[in-house]
Amino acid sequence: MRVPLLDLKRQYESIRSDIDAAIREVVESQRFIKGPRVSEFEEQIAGYCGTKRAVGVASGTDALLLSLMAYGVGPGDEVVTTPYTFFATAGSISRLGAVPVFVDIEARTYNIDPAKIDAVLTDKTKAIIPVHLYGQCADMDPIVALAKDRGVAVIEDAAQAIGAEYKTRRAGSIGDVGCFSFFPSKNLGGYGDGGMVTTDDLAIADRLVSLREHGQGDKYFYTAVGANSRLDALQAAILSVKLRRLDEWSDGRSANADYYNARFAGTSVVTPHREEWSRHIYNQYMIRVPRRDELLAHLREREIGCALYYPLPLHLQECFSSLGYGEGDLPESESAARETISIPIFSFLTDEEKDYVATTIIDFLSS
Numbered sequence: 001m002r003v004p005l006l007d008l009k010r011q012y013e014s015i016r017s018d019i020d021a022a023i024r025e026v027v028e029s030q031r032f033i034k035g036p037r038v039s040e041f042e043e044q045i046a047g048y049c050g051t052k053r054a055v056g057v058a059s060g061t062d063a064l065l066l067s068l069m070a071y072g073v074g075p076g077d078e079v080v081t082t083p084y085t086f087f088a089t090a091g092s093i094s095r096l097g098a099v100p101v102f103v104d105i106e107a108r109t110y111n112i113d114p115a116k117i118d119a120v121l122t123d124k125t126k127a128i129i130p131v132h133l134y135g136q137c138a139d140m141d142p143i144v145a146l147a148k149d150r151g152v153a154v155i156e157d158a159a160q161a162i163g164a165e166y167k168t169r170r171a172g173s174i175g176d177v178g179c180f181s182f183f184p185s186k187n188l189g190g191y192g193d194g195g196m197v198t199t200d201d202l203a204i205a206d207r208l209v210s211l212r213e214h215g216q217g218d219k220y221f222y223t224a225v226g227a228n229s230r231l232d233a234l235q236a237a238i239l240s241v242k243l244r245r246l247d248e249w250s251d252g253r254s255a256n257a258d259y260y261n262a263r264f265a266g267t268s269v270v271t272p273h274r275e276e277w278s279r280h281i282y283n284q285y286m287i288r289v290p291r292r293d294e295l296l297a298h299l300r301e302r303e304i305g306c307a308l309y310y311p312l313p314l315h316l317q318e319c320f321s322s323l324g325y326g327e328g329d330l331p332e333s334e335s336a337a338r339e340t341i342s343i344p345i346f347s348f349l350t351d352e353e354k355d356y357v358a359t360t361i362i363d364f365l366s367s
């Protein structure tokens with residue numbers, strides 16, 4: 001049996017006629033940039049996340065970049081974040097000439113450890129970017145309290161966490177802005193790149209609308225230097241169709257997580273820790289195991305999809321060597337990078353596939 005890490009064709013088959021109709025409608029309208037499909041989808045996402053506004057952009061990376069620009073982050077400023085995340089989180093800080101300041105993660109959730117943030121805040125700190133890794137929110141209350149106290153912005157990197165909940169609130173509505181990615185493998189994935197910023201701050205939303213169009217105010221008059229970073233109408237139309245099924249798919253992932261949790265109970269597999277206040281949307285199901293690299297090779301040999309997110313934390317990446325971090329500086333991130341592996345979790349997995357994945361891992365680790 002072959003089990004893919006993610007099979008988007010199964011999802012497409014289940015919504016084919018609606019998707020094809022949505023694409024056809026945009027093509028027939030010949031309105032590919034801006035227009036009603038984009039603004040409708042922005043309203044839908046604002047409603048889904050519980051914010052006043054949502055601004056579509058070209059990718060999750062640009063959602064972060066434009067948000068930092070909207071808060072005026074630039075050369076010499078510091079932005080606090082986690083090193084255990086996708087590159088874009090810190091890359092977008094660096095691209096603006098600002099300095100990413102890395103704080104280690106909590107061992108159980110893989111999210112930034114709020115207790116370690118205060119010690120790195122300086123008068124150069126402009127923002128904190130907590131990442132809701134794998135689909136579970138970071139512990140936001142202490143982060144927001146600290147940020148308020150110091151007058152810095154909280155930019156949620158919610159790229160992997162659409163629909164995740166922190167206590168009573170949805171990801172993207174807890175900090176000052178929330179940044180989402182519609183990369184195809186996300187729980188809400190487009191048929192290409194796409195992103196969104198959510199916020200209750202109307203002035204920031206207006207600034208983002210300007211920044212995504214080169215910093216334009218009135219047509220052909222520019223109040224800032226921005227980027228060309230719009231969400232296109234085809235993606236918006238496709239994503240609107242998929243949004244109607246998002247909760248069903250995320251609940252399916254959660255049910256698969258419950259299945260694996262039960263199968264791995266009492267074994268050497270450490271399953272993802274779900275906080276009791278959390279709705280986890282399981283963009284990834286990460287397990288921590290002994291002999292991780294051997295297991296990786298074994299699963300590949302058995303044609304079971306798996307991946308390492310992320311094999312080298314950002315503070316140890318070559319491009320950040322000038323920041324001066326060394327091995328051992330952020331030990332929880334480093335051990336998570338060495339010991340974890342993700343296994344298939346998408347909602348269209350069959351019972352046989354899940355059984356095969358769980359049995360293969362348990363047999364390997366007890367051999």
Ligand SMILES: Cc1ncc(COP(=O)(O)O)c(C=O)c1O
Pocket residue numbers: 059060061062085086088089131157159160180181182183193194195
């Ligand atoms: C945590 C995180 N931040 C940012 C991004 C960037 O999103 P995109 O690939 O849409 O630019 C991703 C996407 O993989 C991500 O996982």
